[in-house]
Amino acid sequence: MDSHIDCPIAFKHSHYTTSRNVGYVEVTVLNQHGIECNFWVSSCDGTALKSIDYIAKRQLCKMTENEPELKIRIQVLESDNEPYDKEF
Secondary structure, eight states: OOHHHHOOEEESSSOOEEOTTSSEEEEEEEETTOOOEEEEEEOOOSSSOBTTTBOOOEEEEEEOTTOSEEEEEEEBOOOSSOOOOEEO
């Protein structure tokens, strides 16, 4: 199966916002057609910067036909700097 072509997945939300010192942000991936599929998930910078605000993630994910969604956690780094929200 060429999952990069035939894997009908979507993110539950188009972007994610988190505050500092929360530990992690949880991203939800939806299996839109209820089929088995494999795909890569990779974090990218928004206002949150990898290695400064969060630990970068690149992960091969596998979903079965019985999994309607998959939750992926991204670690948010703690900071004593000014408290403000960041987007992924």
